[in-house]
Amino acid sequence: MKLNGILPTAEEKESSGGEGKIDVEHGCQGATMKDVSLALKPPMGWNSWNIFRCYQLTEEAVLGIADAMVESGMRDAGYEYLVVDDCWQAFARESSGKLRSHPARFPSGMEALGEQIHARGLKFGLYLSPGHKTCAMIYDRYPARDIGSFEHEQLDADTLAGWGVDYLKYDWCEAGRGGTGLTYPEAFSRMAEALARTGRPIVYSISEYGRTKPWEWAADYGHLWRTTPDIGASWRSVMKLVDRQHGLAEFAGPGGWNDPDMLEVGNVGINDVEARSHFMLWVMLAAPLMAGNDLRTMTAATRHTLTHPGLIALSQDSLGRQGSRVARQGKVELWRRELADGRVHGILNRGGRAVHLQSRDGGIVLDSGRRLVTDDGQLVCVWTGEPIDADGWSAALQPHEMILIRSDGRH
Template identity: 40%
Template sequence: MGINRICGTLSSFYYKAVWNSWNHFSCNINETVIKETAAALVTTGLSKLGYNYVNIGNGSNAAYKDLRFIMIAGLKFLVTPRYLTCSKTMPGSLGHEEHDAKTFAEWGIDYLKYDNCNNDGSKPPVRYPVMTRALMKSGRPIFYSLCEWGDMHPALWGSPVGNSWRTTNDINDSWLSMISIADMNEIYAEHARPGGWNDPDMLEVGNGGMTKDEYIVHFSIWAISKAPLLLGCDIRNMSKETMEIVTNKEVIAINQDPHGVQAKKVRMEGDIEVWAGPLSGYRVALLLLNRGPLRSSITALWDDIEIPANSVVEARDLWEHKTLKQKFVGNLTATVDSHASDAMVSSGLSAIGYKYINIDDCWGELKRDSQGNLIAKASTFPSGIKALSDYVHSKGLKLGIYSDAGGQEDPATWAGGIGNSWRTTGDIQDNWKSMTTIADQNDRWASYARPGSWNDPDMLEVGNGGMSREEYRSHFSIWALAKAPLLIGCDLRSMDKATFELLSNKEVIAINQDKLGIQGKKVKKDGDLEVWAGPLSKKRVAVILWNRGSLPANITARWADIGLDSSATVNARDLWAHSTYSGVRKQLSALVEPHACKMYTLTRRKA
């Protein structure tokens, strides 16, 4: 039986959709796991979508000769042999190709992943065709997957040898690994065709090392690349979120399109990429990919994706499952969120000092368990808080959680020996009036704050959309001067550039984190015009000129207002403009726009 007859023109899903044991189970497999997995493929409906192969990776042995259960379930069975397996727990097939191919056929094997560990030193282009010929003689159609990790560029010679070939080294469950694997596989796009596919390794979707958005990127790139869709998670315990990703019929249809042409990158601008590939029916598959930490607008030009310039195009969003109302001519533009890879880490915010991920209210069930323990909501935290904590800690971050002690007034007057911070106000809202009111209320308690015991005027609303950029800048500046805990309250995964720039201002954050730890306060008020100030380490002073009115105005801070000697000469550092004014004497004045502020650090000049 010729190898080409095994796949022919692969216009169906069935030879490319697989569950593989290695990513999740490694060598910790047994007959029960395999049978339960086979049952799960059927009961979840995955087998109806085409996930029909159960592949035992490294660590399998002769204990799986009775395959009646899997056959009855209507699934196909796979094994992974070598000279010695990578785990060295069992013999491989090198030197025993014909014998083992016959055995595989007798066992009812449907897919053979032929790995490259512990080989005899012969070249893969010589070694792998031996198994090709053995499979042809076996009398059973067996999909032949070459796994020599792309070392000798099998895309260049694998087509007459097997049905797929690994183009890369092993994937692991992280954004960096996944995206670098995608890049390596894309290099060989022109060598893929129906019956001969580039294989960038298994899917990590559902194994927990990436966010939902990152797994969607992962599945989308594998689909548009016509890669074999090899599930690598424990499908017996698959979450609803994972199920929704791997069962997206519209995305799977891109992978299984009968045209069988692998998509590739057609435009790259820094972290912004456009991937595209032709489909049957004169259609095009398009992927707009944002690899960066910030939300960005991405444009695909018709010229990039080989659509005639004047064509009017209808676009279908395969993850939202809707056809866009707008018709597109010449290009298609969309705003794409960050890949959201633990956005505090990937955006660089953790390096600046944002180290805590805090879960506020609504995380738990209403009732405790029989032992009196709090219970996380299974619908929103299916892995439990401990697993979430382990994950957050693995990113070098800390996890905070919310509870409630009831209410008692004026905690600043009594909480210093009890906690590290205390709310001084009601809940903040994302508007100017609420923010300014909260700032005033918190200022009343400035004298009670000290290092390790902080007044807390509630979270930052920066980035939530209810205030202007200048208002958010005032918000962040006042919170920083007041030594308030800087608790980001927006969605970091979809944070825009303006929000990121505001929250990551190192000079303003340094005021908040100054080791002297004295809360700044309002020192002068003239109608809507205010001066706030506070001492810093090294005999410096932080100053805010704040215009709470509706018209531009000049605001002046005199040295007497802010605790400086009248004869002092200072250098004034503008913390938002990142510029320095030298030799300032007696007072500091600036024109300030409505609802805006100017923030400075004043450093005494040596006489």
Template identity: 40%
Template sequence: MRLALVLLSCCALGALALDNGQGLRPAMGFNTWNTFATNIDEELIKNTADLMIQLGLKDVGYNYVNLDDAWSAPARQGGRLVADPQRFPSGIRALSDYVHARGLKFGIYGDAGALTCAGYPGSRGFEKVDAQTWAEWGIDYLKYDNCWAPASDWVIDRYVAMRDALNATGRPILYSMCEWGVADPWTWAATVGNSWRATEVAEAQFEIVACMLPACDGKDIEANWESILKLLDYSHGLARYAKPGAWNDLDMLEVGVGKLTVGEQRTHFALWALLKSPLIIGADLRKISPDSLAILKAQEVIAVNQDPLGVAGDLIWQIGQSRIYAGPLAGGARAVVLLNLHHTGGQYLQSNITVHWRQIGLPAGAAAAVRDLYAERDLGTFTDSFSASVTAHDVRVLRITPLERSADLDSWRPWHQQPMLTPTDEAPPSFADLLPSGNAQLPGNRLPEEILAAQLGRRMGKGEGEQFTMVAEA
């Protein structure tokens, strides 16, 4: 289901627009979920903050240490969120102070529904009090999830409510929206959040809003090659919607997690960097291998992600199992990733891939210097094209810099040859506007009757017949 045709205008998404000065470049940091899930405590966070300094991750730009789901007590106290007293006996404010004292920033997790995905208190109806609580705790980053909301809610309204609540605190907090791409957030979220999960659209979007572990499994990134490619495929064509302060989020990094080969980890990291996704580490830093750590610290690849031009790369060419991704860099250079998708068990593990200058907006006959960003070495000067041998399930990551610069080189975009819907000045629809019209043909501007008939009016609970009461803030 796609609602893009009616969500192109952001001008009416509330009286306030996002103006928090955050996320001018994609966020870099650490999050607990990929490795630890709900098994978190304050010692883990302290150890991680210390290791980010000891391992040199802070020095290359990683500066957020983020708690994910299950940090809170099972119930509010006096209407407010409180930390789990056994696992976080010192409280969140003390933990925030510990992280800040090391020159790092501290992030937390919340949910736009009545419960978090793991069943802890959510912020639906409590947006103002929760935003103020997080501001008082010194929070710098909010990951805001999308579980346990009734289908009668309009997802944009819930995310706008927290945006406005965060703005009202006066504290600059990076707002990372995790609504799973279910309402095409790239078309409207730039005025709501600093980044938005753009990948992994659930098959039953209006049923999965009620998901709870383990029912939510399969929605997030996984530490395997198939998951990495699937999220890349979901991201095609989205580069045009990213800009400083507003980024497509392909989900957290699996570098150092699971059984990805070194080449697969290089691929994962390089493409997340090129597509300007936030670079959020999910590995256990106490056990990370030297190879995985080296990938996370690849400074010239990180520089692509943090490039001041702020333009995301995208897929520009594919034939068979060979792909080329590219994007512009400040000063007229191009970042290019050559990707070999051939099976690693095949007879031929190497493929020759050629990028032509005309594919990346460089003039015919131009001479350009080519540099390998993982190897951190210059490969020479080439005219009109460059070819390289690429191993299966691996990449070559290049910076191609024309020797003769011109001002118009910065204007090339990877989507220039792709059509784009033009935003209109129509206001985005309210949920009432989406009530069924009898037309089940999608894409369009109405939801099919069978979805609404099955979901409207239900209270989403742990069991089919269970109900819970949602109390709004007075």
């Protein structure tokens, strides 16, 4: 499904009885209702996995992050979802089949946790998986049994809705094993239908790591879908994931977004320059911005990157068009993204040596004379907010550094 298949047509709106819902039948389990209005812009928030993983995930830690989201200015910058990933669950379901929180690490329960998150002006996200097991059971030896949602889809969706959950990350985790017989689209459509039946508006994040080209089918069900394997805290990992985004721009837009995974900004393994470039690339890709660092102890540089108003404005641009790499010159890449009121050019130095840029005749050229940007509009450096003179401006891009240059759109 391409961009024009994500937004509802007039006929779809009329048949669904609502402005933002799509009623889609693909022969899986009946009709799937998707409210595109829940994600007209790329979702922004924080996810627990990168920093807490499994056994360090606790109620106290989550509420500490919630407080940090408020105190650091992240909430006010647009980060609204606090998503508790795998390992929040007790090792077994209740006798009724209902999921429950881990009694030692989340003693107050998930409904109470959600209330605390909502009281801070944030929205509450949780994690489930469609098979018998979650990923932590497979890869982290989490000693649970049958806490996956297989044949519990409606019960689990109703449980989350009752707890006030606003966002669901649904993670494949080899759901086809153990005799389930699940296929990827079937597994994710089942939960989409269950969520729709709850009547609660819940953003639905589909995570199957790009294995089955979800950009071609997941927009029928989800608001965002993973296009890649898991990210790691290294420049190499960031570049590998970025390279997998080429050719996917046409499949994303208001209501449904390509998701190259969470951010590693602020985590050990990526320096401040690389972290800033990583963030800029996710902005150019119109990707969801889900922070994955410890907000309680982040540096001023990390906070500045994550809350930079110019970058956030680009991320949340109302046109919702994903940007792309459009040219290469050696280790230098040129990126471009169209905006509602102009465009933004990105120049990325992927190499190990500094490269020098200068303005000439209203454009940007390398020191070799190769022209990278030609734009007659007023150019502004997004990071500094300063205009770029038609002649006389210069800058040096350090290894792994990126610069974004916004134009007002005149030709």
